[in-house]
Amino acid sequence: MAGAAHLLSATRLNRLFNAGELSAVEIVEAFLNRIQKVDPKINAFITVAGEQALARAKKLDARRKGGAGELGSLAGVPIAVKDNICTDGIRTTCASRMLEEYIPPYDATVVERLQAAGAIIIGKTNMDEFAMGSSGEHSAMQPTRNPWNLEKIPGGSSSGSAAAVAAAEAPAALGSDTGGSIRQPAAMCGVVGLKPTYGLVSRHGVVAFASSLDQVGPLARNVEDCARVFEVIAGPDRRDATNAGRYPQPVKLGGEPSLKGVRLGVPREYFGSGIDPEVKACLEEAIAHLEELGASVEECSLPHTEYALSAFYIIAPAEASANLARFDGVRYGYRTPQAGTLNEMYEKTRQEGFGAEVKRRIMIGTYALSSGYYDAYYKKAQQVRTLVVRDFATAFAKYDALVTPTSPVPAWNLGEKMDDPLQMYLADVCTIPVNLAGLPAVSVPCGMAGGMPVGMQLIGKQFDDPKLLQYAWAFEKTTSYHEARPALDQGGQ
């Protein structure tokens, strides 16, 4: 069993570890072997923390044998962590030259919480630089490839986290989601991804992109595992001033899968002209299935949807331009070797340390915040954000959740949209409004389009994360989409 441990779910691995049927060392070795075998093709990891993971596994095994009692709901479970989440003593690069050698002196709160629950950090995953991008191609390292088709993008920006889970290099992973960066790659790689309610998961130790939008969340191969990781990482943290200061309600999964009495809205703006016909067909079938499960389904409208994207591409770069001012070559990270004056040091350090997409966003954000443009761009965008928030509030007066595609299109070819930043931005149209309103949303597999996975997005009210997971679980239990595995897995690998 130890040899195929990489194919097991996080929940199963935890049970087998607790029962003494698999040691943590056996589990970690199985995943390290798997990574060694498939990651040269996929490139999901920037750093594999093999030595640290094995050392921790040995300690867990000793504690279990010593009868230490309950070791935690993730005891013995390897987790991959996006490389913008700080890990004490393990390099954290944000896939940027700027932080290529950076070793954080502390753990992010989410990492502390994972470890307190017995999880083992197996490595740090590839991403778009500083989480800015929708394809993974803005990594300053090699781009991650989609395990379903190595010529396709895995989605982004949590590219490596989604690809690692899809390729069974980890049973679960952490990602971060500012405009869709957990859900969109989860959809494109055929795994489950949850973007929690804003403030429910601590951002302490997560390298900031757009602070009013960023949220950390789990990716896994099924809803149960996703919920398990979510329950570990969510909760109060005084080191994050925007933390909601509360725990979520317990996630209750199990029993007869049913959506009886659940009212679902289908916002028509998410099925507009930009949607791929096969993606649309998958969603129509999924919605019919939700009805069969007992949900009442009705078409509805979120009239400001088309403006959400424009508001986002002011707000996110504006916050990013302020957050990224800290990368100045003084306290940590890269510094240009050729600095004369202090100003030259700043300018050259940032010129050499940042990639093209990060520079573009710093430029847009600085422009939108600059004297004379603040009201026209930044304030206007925040007013439109209010309209987006109100659209959702109106819908949630009638519905328990909204159903949409996660991405209007399946994964595209590597390189296809690299010359046209605006086309790349437009791919985030279904996920961005959710961040603007701080809502929870989960993406679950719901079929295939052109041989690539399609995701269904369920959007809920703030703090309804557990309900969304219950709905997603009922859907998953009565469908087999999530059981499909990339060809990489064939031949008993």
Add this chain to the structure above:
Amino acid sequence: MALTREQVEHVARLARLGLTEEEKEAFTVQLSRILDHVNRLEELDTRNVPPTYHVVALQNVLREDEPHQSLDRDKVMSQAPAAEAGYFKVPKITEG
């Protein structure tokens, strides 16, 4: 709305961001296109709409003024590009 090359250079200076000649050229075109797209916001009447800067009700977080463990200084300073005697070292910042 078309940005000029001078505007691009001005914004880059504000951001303390060095750009190559090629980047200046590319950004002048790309940023103009992105701004054109976001200018659609002008279609919306927002005269009586308050801005949403944050979706959670933010308030100051207070705690008792008690000393607690902070990060280890040597560990922190080990990440500095240049340091001396517990200080960050930078190029000379005064004239003359």
